[in-house]
Amino acid sequence: MAEIIQFRKPKPVEKAKGKTLCKRGFHKWVIDKDRRFDVRQGCLVTDYRCERCGVVKTTAR
Numbered sequence: 001m002a003e004i005i006q007f008r009k010p011k012p013v014e015k016a017k018g019k020t021l022c023k024r025g026f027h028k029w030v031i032d033k034d035r036r037f038d039v040r041q042g043c044l045v046t047d048y049r050c051e052r053c054g055v056v057k058t059t060a061r
């Protein structure tokens with residue numbers, strides 16, 4: 001009885017590196033929705049989304 005144990009760890013180095021950066025607060029921001037009007041803030045805002053982890057932030061201009 002042969003037992004084949006496979007260690008499958010799909011670990012793209014770039015992704016791991018990116019997550020480390022995200023943990024440190026260095027997100028890779030890309031513009032999600034440019035210059036929409038935020039009713040609550042009463043001004044134009046831009047939505048940014050982190051390409052790696054998907055965190056969203058909103059910045060008022």
Ligand SMILES: [Zn+2]
Pocket residue numbers: 022026027028050051052053054055
């Ligand atoms: Zn991130």
